[in-house]
Amino acid sequence: MDKLFVFDTTLRDGEQVPGCQLKSDEKLEIAFALESLGVDIIEAGFPISSPEDFKSVSLISEYIKNTTICGLSRAVEEDIDVAADALKKATNGRIHTGIGTSESHIKFKLNSTREEIVERAKHAVKYARNRVAEVEFYAEDAGRTDNEFLARVVEAAISAGASIVNIPDTTGYCLPEQFGEKISYLVNNVPNIDKAIISTHCHNDLGLATANSIAGILAGARQVECTINGIGERAGNTSLEEVVMIINQHKHITVSHDIDTKKIIPISSTVSEMMNMPVQPNKAIVGTNAFAHSSGIHQDGVIKNRQTYEIIDPEEVGATGSEIILTARSGKAALNFHAKKLGYILDKEALKIAYKNFLVVADKVRCIEQSHLHDIFKNTKVYA
Ligand code: KIV
């Protein structure tokens, strides 16, 4: 099976989010958790952006030894020099350098031409390659770059020494089919593509970041860039936990990874707390409702057999288990389930009465608590 390299950018793209900024010691704590989770590359920061971020990348390079440490730079010599200095203590250091390749980036952001972009890409990669052993090139806004020109830039970056070529859907524009075709186009039209690994870096502006990353992997990408809880610029990046669990669920996606999935929920909570960034309750895999069942029909099914409404065993991702939540939409099976948990044995008639009382309370309060249940069951004929 082909290895899929998991490139985590929680500490760079994720940390760019307003309010998520971390100090270097906090970044180091998350880096230790990422290393233990099993990611292959940690993008630790953008060293030229601030003295504290330089310190973060240096500190992480000094202490994290089982993971490649990556620093971001623009295709600018000064950026590359600062990134290389920050990575000095890394056992495996990587510079991630690149430039915009779409028409709007070339024209409006860079006031440049296609010819010049190719030259600048080549120069940046060569320059970085003289400073570190491993260089990754990104073609910013590749999602909106025409495939023919993208192939030209990618070929040039590889011939200049890039061993990883990142194809970001920077604005989250592509449909999965389009993004998959883009990766296939590069696989089939870049003559030296066998000398590099193709990476995906998808943003979630249309809610398609994970779908696009999977389409890229199916088309031949072997590195995926992602973040814990999907945090990142604007609507975020591809979420690590989603990609990994999709691969685990769908065995026809024949790539392997080294993520210890039992550590997913713990690291999700750590990142959320440290970055002050709550996880939406209905977030796939890591939301508080991801394994919670509240409608009567679903609860009855789950109580009979968990797999009727769950495709992932909660323990596989480090959750304590499935939850049966009691609301006014719950059924008798769920109420009986909770009665047993609290030590009440109800016969058919008692359950019927308890359920009637329960609905009266549940219609009044949004959240049924244990004290409500004790009151309901105490007023019902129960058997010890
Ligand atoms: O989204 C993007 O294009 C990026 C690059 C800097 C890799 O974050």
Ligand code: ZN
């Ligand atoms: Zn990005």
